[in-house]
Amino acid sequence: MIDIAEMLSYRFMRLALVAGLCVGLVAPLVGSFLVHRGMALIGDTLAHSAFAGVAVGLFLGSLNVGVSPYLSALVVAVLAALAIQVLAERTDAYGDVSMAIVLSGGFALGSVLISLVDGGIAVGIDRYLFGSLATVTADNVSVMVVLSAFVVGVVAVTRRQLFAVTFDETAARVSGIPVRRYNRLLVVLTALVVVAAMQIMGVVLVAAMLVVPVATASLVAESFRQSLGIGVVVGEIAVVVGITLSYAYGLAAGGTIVLTAIGAFVLVSVIVR
Template sequence: MAAVMTLFELEFMQRALIAGLLTGLAAPAIGTYLVQRRLSLMGDGIGHIAITGVALGLLTGTAPVLTAVLVAIAGATAIEFVRARGKASGDVALALLFYGGIAGGVLLIGLAGQGAATLNTYLFGSLTTVSPTDLWIVVGLAATVLVVAVGLSPQLFAVCQDEEFARVTGLRVQVLNVLIAVMAAVTVTVAMRTVGLLLVSALMVVPVATAQQVTRSFRSTFAVACGLGVTACLAGIITSYHADVAPGATIVVLALAGFVVAAIAGTVIRRRRGVAPLADEEPEVPVPDPAPHVVSASHAHGHDRDCGHPAIKHGDHVDYVHDGHLHAAHGDHWDEH
């Protein structure tokens, strides 16, 4: 008990735990949208370019967290515009982030006269380096990410699920895509003190993947992922303090352990219920009540368990939600209602 009290009486641990709490909420919150867009590695790419921002701060003598935020936002926005205009595919755009970011960071770190030890505190996280100034920046940035991620969840989900449909409904798809990229960049810099820039992508993705093993809707996945992120961060920080190991690696290992447990539990639950897992399930779009089918003259999009559209049990068959309608295959034609 005395050891526990000593842990929470240390000012640097208080700051680390608060930063971990906010990181555990913000990273899975934006990670849910990245997974929905199938851009799970985007956080990793932004983490690499944020290294350049950290090095720039060390070189100029300014706060590395602030310069990392600005550089990460600029890089993520530029890559999103490149991707949207078709000048480079998504994986090529991420490769530009990977290579350019790490090369620029190493070059500037050398010019700043800083050693590998300084860089490692940002790459893998460090409990003792969370200063009061850093904490206030983390609080402000994390709060902004959470407000946007929750407040604009219907619009962001619509863009992540089907850009063309979102555009037809009048949503400003390009603006929302850039907003997701900016939030991802901000989240990376929020997490770099606790998880580290090289491991932040894992905290964005692993809790979401874990939640998907046991949930059936986007909304529940979002909530469970945030809960898992907070649990992994706080448990990892406390464990790393007692074991004297890197907090980022500890947090990610605990998150991965949670995924293994959830995957096993989810498989057992689905087998008992006889239900197949549904990835990227759609929660925000109203689903019409089952009604008599109408034969559809043409239907360009085929549906199956891996098509990405929510499956709805309807009598002796399965309907798929698509563009606000329920579609079902019947013999040689498609019905919709």
């Protein structure tokens, strides 16, 4: 029997739960636009770019330059997101090609920076790769809450334009919507979500929360608005159940959350069929 009261008596678990609820909200919210645009892999691409950003921060730290790995991850992820759009807009490369280029480049940069200090930052980077409940701090949670509020606010204000661009770029362009601007806005929002979720999920698994809850919602939703709502509900349930099981049985939080989300997808698939 899982003692919820005991779990919530620990400050780090309360902080982890708040952080997780932020992830469960914003990841499916932004992921809904990505999945319906066929851009599900951009989350993985930006996660690998965030890995490079973390490596940059840790590398600078080894040189006694005080830069937060999360700040460097945010900067690099946003630059990578814009690079993907610029490559897709100004070259003949298709979207998945530009994503593959940025993904491989980000991971390569991170691995090179690690090797420059003889792997000395490899230990420090593990928690960024796989996530950790125990290392969530009040400052981390404050940043996540601010980022989440910003993402939700931007989506609320621009939801009509993002919807139009997602489902018919040509019609959106004809109606006067600056498609390129909203494409860039969407990938930047994705970068913010990836970095915000990295603390709990880790770089390796963060992209799953952009996709799996949305895929589950798509099985039963009758409209895009329903898909948004159901995706967020599935994401929040996966986070709460995953964190609880992680605490009770000593499991990796990110992996448990993702497996819970996948379990929900399989269950809904069986019920629908």
